[in-house]
Amino acid sequence: MWFFRKNRWQLVTLLSFLSWQAVAQAPENSVLYKGTDIGVKLLVFVLLGLFLAYIIKIIISLSQVGGTLLKKISFKVDKNQISGLTADQIDIMLKIVTKTPGPAPAVKIILPALIIWLWPHFSNAQTTVQAATRENILTQPGVLITFVLLFIPLLAGFLLLISKISTLLKKYQRSKIQVELQSIADNLGNEMFYEEVSVLSDRKKALLFQLSQNELAGENIASDEKGLLNNIKIQHGTDIFPVKKKPIPRPKIDPKLTQLILAFIASAVLWLVIGTTIGEYVGIKFVAPDADAISWLSFGRLRPVHTNLVFWGWATLGMLGLGYYVVPMVGNGKLYNIKMGWASLHLINLSHVLGTVSLMAGINNGGGEYREYIWPIMLLFAIGLGLSTTNYLKTIAQRKTKEIYISNWYISAAVIFLPIIALVSYLPFWQNGIGEVILQGFYMHQAVGLWFMMFCLGLLYYFLPQQFNKPIYSYSLGVLAFWTQILFYTLIGTHHFVFSALPWWLQTTAIVGSVGMLIPVTSGTINFLMTFKGGWDKVTNSYSLPFFLVGVIYYFTGSYQGTAEAFRSTNLIWHFTDFTIAHSHITMYGIISFIIFAGIYAIVPRLTGKEPPQIMVGAHFWLALIGLQFYTIPLMIGGTLKGLSWGDARPFIESVVLMGPYWLWRAIGGSMMWLSHLVLAYNLYKMVYPSEEFTVKEEVFKILKQKADLNTPLIKTDHEPI
């Protein structure tokens, strides 16, 4: 209670500010207050309760200070206690110097008070703007999230206040203890005997003992007589572009398999460049609709060309190419049949040439997304894919290991599922009327989740452990994610048609499945990030790990975003808008493409023994990553505004006009992504056909060797000829 007497004025100021804040907030926030009265009241009560509890705790602890605390501190000089003292402390004891405590520092109460005083101003300014916009806004999830975000600084301010009070009280405690300490120190000096002083001096000497630092090396100058050191780096200092680690040479891969893998990857990159060139052009048309008036280049015809090429051309071939490396590798066996692989590649490439030409000519399957190729062309693709499926499954069957590694679970499931999905979605028996829409939802989402995502997860389960040279964090989590991925992903197709004429129960099933997806996504993310744990230093000196890291992060955020979009309430704002486009690029690019980029940089140098120029890998990474931000963030903002504009029943054309700037940003981001693909193509070229490296040292030694061969020996030496 003494505390209150001494600091009563500060406390009174504090409390008056607090109460003033409560009074000031109530009337100005009345709209907000009415809408969420129970929640807000509860929150205020909880906070006040916490605050009071804390104050009471402090008071109780203060009342105990005088008695118990000092007992812990009082001690006598004996041998056991001396071993706990440092040399400096002993020195001080020897000198028996005691200092009187200075005056207690002035109590700092201005800052917390200022924060409390300013807080209503900040919070009022923010809440009044929002509350004015609409009646039902408080129930919208986005707004609720915003409130949570607003609450965070409030909580931070509250915690800061508590910590300030806490320091204040601790200082007071100290000042009391200081008095007692003074008396202990005085006693120490007075009670010192001669023997004790000598013990202390010995101890001090022992503590100050130091080695001479050359006990092992001796006085001789170092020399490398066995030739153990090579290429010692003499220059020191920071590199602007840190040197990345060279890939460790792996057991030789069959050169024929190497060729097949490289052909897959090269085809993939070719389709990526073509597909995104088209995508880029299509994106520009949003800003400049009269760029051309040629039927083959019109928006409606080029859009599916872009999506099909990046889906079935780039991502599919890229994954299959990496799969041809991973599937035999984790089974410790050989690929079942290399020729089958080539046939698969040729058929898929052929399907894209024909598909692209036919789509541009205006021949398509009827408008369902990602199944725009007519069935004869898709059949070529499916046969090509089926060949790879057979090849993979037979390779797994003839593996040398007893167990099937988790990568091959995912990859085998993916290659089994996609042919089934394609077949079911192209067969005509269940496609009349609304049946077509049900199949469309099923098709487009299974292709994404049970083909691209499933396959890429399989790749991650191989590449992450390989890159870190340690096992995956948890095999069981991988298995859990595997089964839940199949269970939930298969259900969610219809969430693209929420509020449509499709059966309501089917829409609900899809939404529930979308929430269920949090299980495989969370377990997968934990698994990958825990594998990263302890190896973060490796990320900076590897050129494929940063790509993997981005892939894993987007796996988490992209998938969670997908779940959030599936709710009925969010569908109201975001469905039909450009938000969906942003989401599809976050997932197909941020997750799938980044994992394939990473895989390419991880294995191609191992296959060819040649590395890409480091600075260009960096350029690829940053252009792709920054480009993706410029692409997606504006579209998400614009998409939300568009949805709100529709909700407000504004004329439709307004929603087109308001998107203008966001479409421009998308084109800018898209250009950066496109540029990064050109860099990737260059890097791939460099990894496969590097230019003859010209180094002075090697050239000089070449000439010397020629001379040495001509007239042996120039000078007689004891050394071996170079």
Add this chain to the structure above:
Amino acid sequence: MNLFNDHKKLFWASSALFVLLMLFVAIMPAINNQLNNAPLPGSMLMTADEEAGKKIYISEGCVGCHSQQVRNVEMDKVWGSRPGIAADYAGMHRISFWQNTATLMGTERTGPDLTNIGQRQPSKEWHLLHLFNPRAVVAESIMPSYAWLFEDKDLADSLDVIITVPEKFKAGRKSVIVASQEALQLVAYLKSLSQVPLPDGTAKPEFLYQTSKKEGETAPAADNGPDGAALYASNCQSCHQPTGEGLKGAFPPLKGSEIVLNENPQDLVNIIMNGYDAREEYAVMPAVGKNNNLKPQEIAAIMNHERTSWGNNAKKVTAQEVEKFLAAIQKQNAVQ
């Protein structure tokens, strides 16, 4: 079951789970819907031209930007008078040996929904000009121009449909611009798109998430009425233009128009409500009011916007007056 070591068991187990779920969420519901839905009694079979037009709509990839579904949510009310139901799509079958069924529901609305476009915009001339260059009628539009669906002719045949293109959008063409057969078929298809009314006695499915009006809101609304400029933009602007000047040879100007400025605006109410086709030199005006279910206060707001903008200066009308005019018009029509 040793999934870890036996690849056959693993492959079969994962496939079985997947196929089972697929049957449950895709194939069975699809077949079920196919068997249990029939086209509505009021729906009409497509003509050959409309059918051909739909194929052009498909091959041009219009579905990439235009949906054809009215969802059962309040904000979709502008696209149709009732939410879409499975029966609306029931009559759709495989298009050809090469192509799948096309319900064209779509997943994007970069452009407006077209479920009911035939009722909302029945003017052939407007559609043709819009296809030739959308910016000729809607300045802010980003839709592609479909100029290749039109032909240049030095002299038009008697059967040719000539479109009057504003000079700015002719791109230097001196000749006559004539709609090709494909363009006409595509427009025929667009005009055929309209919601079929539900059979009598069938309860309309409701629009969800209705914006309930609260007491605080109705009071100022009574003073100001609906936003006339916004309603004009939604219902009239694509023909009569934001400037009120119309388009020469296609859509008449409202600026300085006698009908608009008339002391007794009964004709104006009649035209907005029931359409107009009396002047050779202009396109047919659709029954905008009827088609879009405009209420008297909305019509009054549009009229007041037209009567007081672009230099027009006529007396404002009230919703009550419009109601009176509507009653008079109905009486007149009944007599005829």
